[in-house]
Amino acid sequence: MSFPILSYMIFIPFLGIIAVLVLRKEQVQAIRWASALFSFIPLVLSFFLLAHYDSSTSTMQFVEKHTWIPSLGVTYFLGADGLSVPMLFLTALLSFLSVIASFNIKFRVKEYFAFFLLLEVGMMGVFAALDFFLFYIFWEVMLVPMYFLIGIWGGPRKEYAAIKFFLYTLFGSVFMLIGILALYFTSQPHTLNMMELISQAPLLGRGFQLIVFVAFFLAFAIKVPIFPFHTWLPDAHVEAPTAVSVILAGILLKMGIYGLLRVSLPMFPKAALYYALPLALLALINIVYGALVCMAQKDLKKMVAYSSVSHMGYCILGISALTVTGVSGCVFQMFSHGLITGALFLLVGVLYDRAHTRDIDAFGGLWIKIPVYSGVMILFCMGSLGLPGLSGFISEFMVFIGSFPVFKVIVALAVLGVVITAAYFLRMIQKMFLGTFNTKWEALTEISGRELFTVIPLAILMIGVGVYPSPLADMIRATLENIVHLVTG
């Protein structure tokens, strides 16, 4: 494949930034459509990626490699495998839909879309980079636009949330940087090539692995987030504007998981085995504790935010089991959670734009007034609580059945999360959509065509993966088998 598709996917949004900056700030409509166009092209390209990906092998595909800073051994090295292709697709899809959902931004439109496209550059880059130098750059590139997007266009406590997010993540990144340097100086010859480092992993001493694993783990755990590093998430998610919450929940959280699968497992196999049990326990806490905290929420957006903590726990559980089925369940959950929670944030935004409140208790009987909105919302809630036939169920089932042989008691307890999740979602549905109609919302209008357009693709994919999961399972299998094989031998 000579066509550098990954570079195009990363840098076409960058062209979009230039286009947006060239336009005058009064040309709001043009800025919007330019952003839509420049986020749509990567989506089209990602379909090519899906179509041309050869799922029979675990080797990197669509590889681009150029020397960049020879003195440090830094290369411009991109590639995609069964782990990154679904994530690149998800990134392209959610970015495009979020741009469409952002058409209602009225304040400093030009900067908003410029930052948003920069965010997309960073996300694409993280999932495609195979050189640590590049990886780290993209990882940090995401932080800046995210900081401004929350801090400028956010809710009432935006400054606090933005700073908390920024510092917390940066704190983690520093440890990752130390980890990267440790790997660089230990490798022979010194290299930042991730593939090379993976192949050298068996040479690393156990003690070294145990320590450096923790450095990387801190960075990834904050991103996921894993208990007790999760408190930045509800603040950031709640204060961020709708589209940014979508990206945060849909993509950014997955980077932590992606990092664990791409870096922690294959580069520190001994440590991964050593830390499997603590990891499973943390996963259990995430699942059950996250779900319980959801039950105490009165703010709809905060509830959805905390539900991510619980749902990411399933990913961690799947990883900790170190079985192919468990890890496959983890990737399914990454994908599925991106679809479902992305849609939930979009829908929360739709309601908030009209009602200017997210207090669950303030509504009631909305199903009568806005049946389409309510129906779609309930559908995604069902997806999130793991209803069979929708993607969330498949991923939970795979995680459970993949980890059960390894951690019987932990899985048996984690299953409790399923029922608590049902409880808080049904409670929310009842309070908001069922019961007598609260006449205060007489003027509430039905979801618009544009808004519906942003969630329909997600619904189709959610049902599609739920009913026919084989294509996704086939795509990720070889890669994940390889990763698990690297750890367990």
Added chain:
Amino acid sequence: MLPYSWLIPCFPLLSFALIIFFTIKKPRLSSLVSIGAVALSFLFSFIVLVTVLGNPVTSEFKINWLDLPGFKVEAGMLIDPLTAVMLMVVTIVSMLVQIYSVGYMAGDSRFSRYFSFLSLFTFSMLGLVLSNNFFEIFIFWELVGLTSYLLIGFWFEKKTASDAGKKAFITTRTGDLAFLVGIFLLTTTVGTLNFQEAFHQVESGAISSTLLTLSAILIFGGAVGKSAQFPLHVWLPDAMEGPTPVSALIHAATMVAAGVYLVARLMSIYALSVPASLVVAIIGAFTAFLAASIALVQNDIKRVLAYSTISQLGYMIMALGLGGYTAGTFHLMTHASFKALLFLGAGSVIHSMHTNDIWEMGGLYLKMRTTAITFILGSLSLAGIFPLSGFWSKDEILLLALNKSPIFALVGLAVAFMTAFYMFRLCFIAFYGKARDQHKFEHAHESPKVMTVPLVILAFLSVFAGWVGIPWLSKGYSTFVYHHEVHHLEPNFILMLVATFVALSGIYLAYVIYYKGTISAERLKNRFSSIHKLLYNKYYFDELYNAIIIRPLFKLADFLFKKFDLGVIDWLVNAAGNFTVFLSWFWELFDTYVVDGAVNGLGYVVRGTGAGIRKVQTGQLQNYAFVIFFGIVLIILLKIF
């Protein structure tokens, strides 16, 4: 023909999609689409039944749906006599209920949506009975739960209705947790999700008996939830908030029987675990008794029927626990017909009286003859009066219990007595005597044909469907639906007589109290007021669960969020942040006063020293000479001492 059986659930699924996307604005068309679809399913099911009757073997059709390492997830169908019978039960009841609903739901603002939900339910239920593996059955198991939730809360404007839907979903899901863990335990040990392969593995000893028992009991947890068995029975009475035809279809005839079906389907597993079977039998018997006793004193017509359903499901579960594959499923079939009839009859009464309270009814026989006659036929069948359907199936269970363990037969007889009593208490109060609410009575009327015709058909089935199981038949239910080999128990005349006597005495007691009034119901109630109160309040299960589970859980959630998440973890994060800010402020001060102070201070010192020392450098020779002289003197003095 059998390979095309997958079409059976597909018709209702198609109907669901058609209604939601196309005909939602056209109520009449929606109902026709839905009924047409289930009629097609019925037709195909009938062909399946005929085929299986002609050649009663187990056929399996499957495709690979998802490949997991060491684990195939299939989409498939398992068709054996049990499946064929269940397909018939589901499609017949569903079809009749849907026809009935055209009258019952007429004029409802969400008429089309109602039929789409019924179609979705029928699809899921048919999928459930056709499943050939644990994964698939669990999927449909949850989907019937979803449609049950949607239909219980169909009139969601009423808080009680939406509460009931939520309660049903969460309670059954609690049972499903056990089910799920049981599936994991069993299938990861034997290495397959497929029923038949798992049975072979279990029979060849691939799983230790402890694990087998544990997983069998866990899986039974699912049945406990779905079939509303103790201790998860609390949701079913509340589920009566749904439209009455829904109660007939989902909460009497089909979905709640899914738990019974599950245990029957997994008979090969339960048959190999004595302790698990015993647990099943005890839970069933206990529930049968518990629920029947509650039904004795309830005043809401649907709640009496709901507790009756719980009790009868317990009967079936008990039978299965005692190894009675034939008896349990036979009772499932007859129960579906007469309980659907009773619910639809109750619906007909409610439709005309606009009340559920039996004490506002009375004398309805005069106004609603068809409803009354069919209802009484259904009650007779449920009470187990010869020669109606219920008699034969109840007799099978009692006979089995007597052969296995007489104590269960005693419980069975006690339940039969109570059943006859509460049903005829209902009949006498509602249909006989004088009108208690004159206004409502005057407005009472027989329901339209579209509702009474299904009643008549179901009444016919309530009388005759059980005849396929008459024990003297050489070819009957027991030679068609059986597990491994036909267990032909010798019919026991004495037992039949005893059972009939027990049922009749229950009816007679109800007659004496509620028709003749020879014994005053009031006085009985006062005499046994504490027992009455206990039964009337359903043994306070709801209050108990509220106090020990639900409220503590919400308290815990609140505590974790406010005190721990915000109070401890986030506090620490903020404290770390604030500490950093404090540190930077401190270092700034340090910087200004100490570090900078030191630098500046050194300057001052040097300057000051310089200024001081400059005074010494006067440039006058006599001063220098004086200092030298003085210095020499000082040195000499130091040397000397």
